[in-house]
Amino acid sequence: MREDILEFLMNRRSIRSFQKKDVDNELLKKLIYVANHAPNSMNREPWKFIIIRDEKTKEELSKLHKGASHLLLAPVNIAVVGEPDVSPDTWMVDVVNATMYFVLSAYAVGLGVGWVAAYENETAKKILGIPKEKVLVTLLSLGYPDPEYKPKPKTVKSPEDVILYEKWS
Ligand SMILES: Cc1cc2nc3c(=O)[nH]c(=O)nc-3n(C[C@H](O)[C@H](O)[C@H](O)COP(=O)(O)O)c2cc1C
Numbered sequence: 338m339r340e341d342i343l344e345f346l347m348n349r350r351s352i353r354s355f356q357k358k359d360v361d362n363e364l365l366k367k368l369i370y371v372a373n374h375a376p377n378s379m380n381r382e383p384w385k386f387i388i389i390r391d392e393k394t395k396e397e398l399s400k401l402h403k404g405a406s407h408l409l410l411a412p413v414n415i416a417v418v419g420e421p422d423v424s425p426d427t428w429m430v431d432v433v434n435a436t437m438y439f440v441l442s443a444y445a446v447g448l449g450v451g452w453v454a455a456y457e458n459e460t461a462k463k464i465l466g467i468p469k470e471k472v473l474v475t476l477l478s479l480g481y482p483d484p485e486y487k488p489k490p491k492t493v494k495s496p497e498d499v500i501l502y503e504k505w506s
């Protein structure tokens with residue numbers, strides 16, 4: 338039993354403040370390679386990751402809404418894009434699996450990740466030149482966590498709150 342991995346999963350928190358230090362591109366490629374190992378229907382891997390370092394682009398994205406400001410504080414932004422044209426029935430589940438593989442592997446190497454709700458956000462799609470047939474799933478801020486940043490404590494539902502046995506009842 339790998340209790341340490343269970344602890345790792347439960348200790349992960351969203352990070353919204355970062356050190357200035359850049360993230361090595363080879364490391365990013367490695368994390369994306371890990372993401373490509375995520376379970377996905379028929380192994381079609383219907384996703385793309387756009388790596389963004391341009392300050393102007395990050396600034397534009399950070400203005401999408403109130404909860405997007407941390408994009409500008411991160412050395413790297415990642416746009417996760419799903420490809421319904423590659424896997425029409427399952428792309429949504431597939432791309433979320435790949436995103437989570439990416440996020441967890443980032444934590445495993447000491448990086449922090451923040452999320453930004455940007456699902457099919459037309460402004461963001463335009464800024465990033467994402468074609469119509471592709472779906473912007475989320476934007477992530479990524480970098481080495483600011484050691485001063487302390488996420489607010491959170492509580493989670495108990496197993497009893499979310500488990501049903503045998504049928505919906
Ligand atoms: C699809 C999705 C959209 C999110 N959108 C935002 C957002 O726009 N801004 C933000 O600061 N956090 C965003 N989050 C992060 C959540 O607020 C966060 O995951 C949740 O509060 C649980 O906290 P934790 O990640 O620290 O465990 C988003 C998370 C997900 C999965």
